[in-house]
Amino acid sequence: MPWGREHNPFVAQAGFMKTLCQLRFSSFRFRGGRSAPACVPSGAAWLLLAVAALSAAGCGRTPAAAYRLNMVEAAKQRLTTEQQRQVATVLEAMFGTPDEPIALAETGLDEAKLRLASGPVRSDIVGRKNGLYREHCVHCHGISGDGLGPTAAFLNPYPRDYRPGVFKFKSTERADKPTHADLLRILRQGIPGTSMPSFALLSEPQIDALAEYVKYLSIRGETELALMRAFFELDDDAKGKLPETREFLVDETLTPVAEKWKAAAAARIPVPDMPADIDLTASIAKGRELFYGDKANCVKCHGVTGLGDGQANDYDDWNKTIVEWKKEVAGEKDATAASLGRAVLAGDALKPRTIPPRNLRQGIYRGGRRPLDLYYRIHAGINGAPMPAAKGTISPEDIWHIVNYVRSLPYEFDGELGADRPMVARDRF
Amino acid sequence: MITTAFRRRSSTHTAVAVPSTPCRSSVPWSRCGGWSRRGGVRLGFVAVLVTSCAIGCNRSRVSTPGADAESVGRLRTTLVAASGGGQAAGEQAAAPTGTGWAAIKGRFTFAGSPGDAKALVVDKDTEVCTKGGIKLFDRSLLVDASSKGLANVVVFARKTSRVKPLSAEQTAESSQVFDQKNCEFLSPVFAARVGQPVDVHNSDPIGHNTNIAGSSFNQLIPAGQGTLYKPDAETGMPTMVTCNIHPWMKAYVVFRKDGYVAVSAADGSFSIADLPAGETLEFQVWHERSSGPNGALGLDNAALKWTPKGRFQVRLEPDEVKDLGTLEVPVNALGT
Numbered sequence: 193m194p195w196g197r198e199h200n201p202f203v204a205q206a207g208f209m210k211t212l213c214q215l216r217f218s219s220f221r222f223r224g225g226r227s228a229p230a231c232v233p234s235g236a237a238w239l240l241l242a243v244a245a246l247s248a249a250g251c252g253r254t255p256a257a258a259y260r261l262n263m264v265e266a267a268k269q270r271l272t273t274e275q276q277r278q279v280a281t282v283l284e285a286m287f288g289t290p291d292e293p294i295a296l297a298e299t300g301l302d303e304a305k306l307r308l309a310s311g312p313v314r315s316d317i318v319g320r321k322n323g324l325y326r327e328h329c330v331h332c333h334g335i336s337g338d339g340l341g342p343t344a345a346f347l348n349p350y351p352r353d354y355r356p357g358v359f360k361f362k363s364t365e366r367a368d369k370p371t372h373a374d375l376l377r378i379l380r381q382g383i384p385g386t387s388m389p390s391f392a393l394l395s396e397p398q399i400d401a402l403a404e405y406v407k408y409l410s411i412r413g414e415t416e417l418a419l420m421r422a423f424f425e426l427d428d429d430a431k432g433k434l435p436e437t438r439e440f441l442v443d444e445t446l447t448p449v450a451e452k453w454k455a456a457a458a459a460r461i462p463v464p465d466m467p468a469d470i471d472l473t474a475s476i477a478k479g480r481e482l483f484y485g486d487k488a489n490c491v492k493c494h495g496v497t498g499l500g501d502g503q504a505n506d507y508d509d510w511n512k513t514i515v516e517w518k519k520e521v522a523g524e525k526d527a528t529a530a531s532l533g534r535a536v537l538a539g540d541a542l543k544p545r546t547i548p549p550r551n552l553r554q555g556i557y558r559g560g561r562r563p564l565d566l567y568y569r570i571h572a573g574i575n576g577a578p579m580p581a582a583k584g585t586i587s588p589e590d591i592w593h594i595v596n597y598v599r600s601l602p603y604e605f606d607g608e609l610g611a612d613r614p615m616v617a618r619d620r621f
Numbered sequence: 622m623i624t625t626a627f628r629r630r631s632s633t634h635t636a637v638a639v640p641s642t643p644c645r646s647s648v649p650w651s652r653c654g655g656w657s658r659r660g661g662v663r664l665g666f667v668a669v670l671v672t673s674c675a676i677g678c679n680r681s682r683v684s685t686p687g688a689d690a691e692s693v694g695r696l697r698t699t700l701v702a703a704s705g706g707g708q709a710a711g712e713q714a715a716a717p718t719g720t721g722w723a724a725i726k727g728r729f730t731f732a733g734s735p736g737d738a739k740a741l742v743v744d745k746d747t748e749v750c751t752k753g754g755i756k757l758f759d760r761s762l763l764v765d766a767s768s769k770g771l772a773n774v775v776v777f778a779r780k781t782s783r784v785k786p787l788s789a790e791q792t793a794e795s796s797q798v799f800d801q802k803n804c805e806f807l808s809p810v811f812a813a814r815v816g817q818p819v820d821v822h823n824s825d826p827i828g829h830n831t832n833i834a835g836s837s838f839n840q841l842i843p844a845g846q847g848t849l850y851k852p853d854a855e856t857g858m859p860t861m862v863t864c865n866i867h868p869w870m871k872a873y874v875v876f877r878k879d880g881y882v883a884v885s886a887a888d889g890s891f892s893i894a895d896l897p898a899g900e901t902l903e904f905q906v907w908h909e910r911s912s913g914p915n916g917a918l919g920l921d922n923a924a925l926k927w928t929p930k931g932r933f934q935v936r937l938e939p940d941e942v943k944d945l946g947t948l949e950v951p952v953n954a955l956g957t
Contacts, residue, residue, distance in 0.1 A: 235663040235664070235667070236663075238667065239663070239666070239667050239670070242667065242670070242671055243670065246671075258687065260682075260685060261685045263682075263683055263685060266685075269914065269915075270914055273686050274686075276685055276686050277686035277687075277688070277689055280685070280686060280687055280688040280689075281688040281689045281692045281693055281696065282696060283688070284688035284693045285688075285692070285693045285694075285696035285697040285699075285700055286696075286697075286700055294697075296700060296701065366837045366838075366839065367836070367837030367838075421857070424914060424915055424917075424930065425857070427903075428928060428930070428932070436696060436699065437699070438699050438700055438702055441696075441699075441700060442700055486826075486827060486828050486843060486844045487828065487841075487843040487844075488828075488841065488843075489827075489828035489830075489841060489843070489866065492745075492828065492866045493865070493866065503745065503865065503866055503867075503868070505868060506865050506868050509834075519957075522957075523912075523956045523957035524956075525912065525953075525956065532683065535681075535682075535683045536683055538681070539681055539682030539683055540682060540683070573839050573840075575837055578830075578832070578839075578865030579839075579865075580830035580831075580832065580839045580840055580841045580865065581839060581840050581841065582841050583840075584840065584848055585840065585841045585842070585843055585846070585848065586841070
């Protein structure tokens with residue numbers, strides 16, 4: 193402040209109060225140049241004091257990063273605090289903490305890669321960047337991989353929740369896990385049309401470590417779900433406590449989850465080559481027929497215009513879980529359970545959103561725009577989403593025809609080009 | 622910075638509006654004996670700031686218990702121990718204690734009035750789905766008007782030490798049909814054995830898709846066709862089946878390895894045959910509208926040791942057909 197200092201009788205006062213008074217004084221200058229007021233705390237001073245006090249007190253010491261239990265499932269299964277503690281304990285014994293992850297041999301995960309991806313952002317002794325997940329992923333996907341990071345509520349679509357172990361864009365059958373290469377591809381390419389960016393600027397080992405860490409979080413989350421659901425299956429003489437034997441925890445709970453990931457590499461969908469001598473015009477016409485026909489039925493959801501304006505009030509599996517749980521909470525007669533349910537919905541779930549079928553006129557394909565990617569989507573459907581599988585119903589050749597038609601949709605055109613009739617369909621609708 | 626900018630604008634404004642205010646108070650809400658506009662704004666600002674500082678930027682969340690540090694260490698030793706090290710088999714099926722086979726039967730009734738079924742909103746393919754003016758209704762609570770029988774209650778054996786081998790005609794039996802017609806699954810609750818071929822069929826002239834929750838089965842079923850599905854795993858409690866093209870379509874399926882599962886008929890009756898005799902059998906009971914955990918139907922029935930988890934126990938003699946009689950489901954056992 194260039195003015196006011198000479199008028200201030202408290203100029204000799206030290207430090208904090210001096211600054212406060214100067215600020216207060218300066219604000220009063222505008223009232224018409226009255227003489228310096230006494231330095232009693234005014235509104236401004238109270239405000240600054242409050243801010244200073246709160247800043248000094250802060251919101252407490254930052255606790256060590258910790259995984260959060262899947263509270264929606266815990267509330268759904270009506271787990272007691274003791275049962276929740278048992279799940280947390282078993283998970284920590286099995287998977288460690290966000291700062292120190294561990295991987296049992298049964299998971300088939302590489303602990304060295306996990307260490308690179310986990311923990312706080314830091315450089316190790318050779319100057320290699322560690323804590324990649326917390327640097328690049330955690331703000332959306334959350335420390336537990338629950339898709340509940342701080343930014344999640346602001347994104348559409350919401351970030352993926354890895355815990356159910358369901359992944360959409362992959363080269364394997366609907367029921368199978370994605371291959372490691374599928375995860376690498378998503379990390380490198382990002383997901384067009386969503387908030388998931390490309391991480392192509394990271395080095396190969398870094399992307400590799402992140403893919404491994406996603407698998408780790410997913411296996412951990414699926415194991416957690418299995419443990420929580422196991423309480424219901426307990427016999428009454430178990431007294432509501434899970435057996436803490438290696439046989440139950442590893443052989444019966446962890447291994448079935450991990451095995452699916454190990455089997456993924458060998459489960460790729462066999463794709464016959466598109467016939468080399470295919471007549472593209474004829475193929476597109478055939479694809480169009482299938483698209484609108486009763487057999488493939490694409491039109492029902494993607495709409496007669498292909499704009500994705502058909503059946504549009506459905507939910508994907510992640511949102512459906514919340515929708516179903518919401519209904520259950522609304523019908524809950526027990527007041528305590530109902531209030532817990534509402535608290536969990538408010539703090540551990542995002543507002544459910546419907547999943548619109550893809551607008552095929554835009555030329556934006558989330559799972560990749562290669563003809564092969566579209567083939568995978570049509571053949572196996574999209575796991576977790578309403579998109580059904582065509583395999584078994586539609587022959588591979590016909591799937592290729594549909595692929596060709598879908599790829600032509602952004603540019604589908606009949607007639608003369610003109611100012612009001614642009615080539616690209618996106619501009620027409 | 623925001624504070625300063627805000628105050629300057631506000632101050633200038635006040636100076637123009639009241640150029641020579643004689644009094645000046647350091648208390649924002651008592652300027653010249655009246656509510657000061659500036660003081661009010663300031664106070665509001667402080668209130669907002671203090672509130673947001675107090676609330677913080679985190680969503681308020683239910684507190685959860687942390688891991689028990691002592692047990693973590695102990696458990697980790699258990700988990701990393703080499704497998705096959707002579708660990709006592711915990712959940713192995715108990716050795717068979719009896720011989721021969723027996724059956725149970727019974728009938729569920731509903732104590733209250735089911736009320737009027739809710740009509741479903743059918744807004745797609747109406748030329749097929751509401752053909753001839755038919756209406757579709759919610760089928761989650763079907764009670765037979767005359768006998769009060771409660772339909773679609775699922776009863777299955779939780780664990781048995783023995784399973785009766787399938788007879789030749791059972792093995793040779795063709796697939797069970799899970800059909801849909803007039804945009805409705807014909808079986809609201811459908812039971813099958815794991816591995817038994819199920820013909821997921823579509824008798825409508827329009828296409829459907831059949832999406833079995835939790836199974837990754839979601840297939841297109843073209844008009845008038847079917848696809849063969851062999852359930853590869855038990856469902857536990859029944860799981861929901863939907864058609865994404867027609868979202869009002871809903872059914873439940875339950876798959877059991879041993880095939881000891883029954884769905885109550887329209888009059889509420891059910892029966893399970895070929896159960897192992899000479900051992901205590903525990904059965905699980907489920908209903909779609911049940912207010913129990915995971916749809917478990919808890920009844921007040923001490924004779925059968927009925928638990929809130931919807932389980933009851935019976936012990937059968939060889940060749941016995943045990944009649945559990947009428948099992949009345951009270952109104953408060955079912956929710957919305």
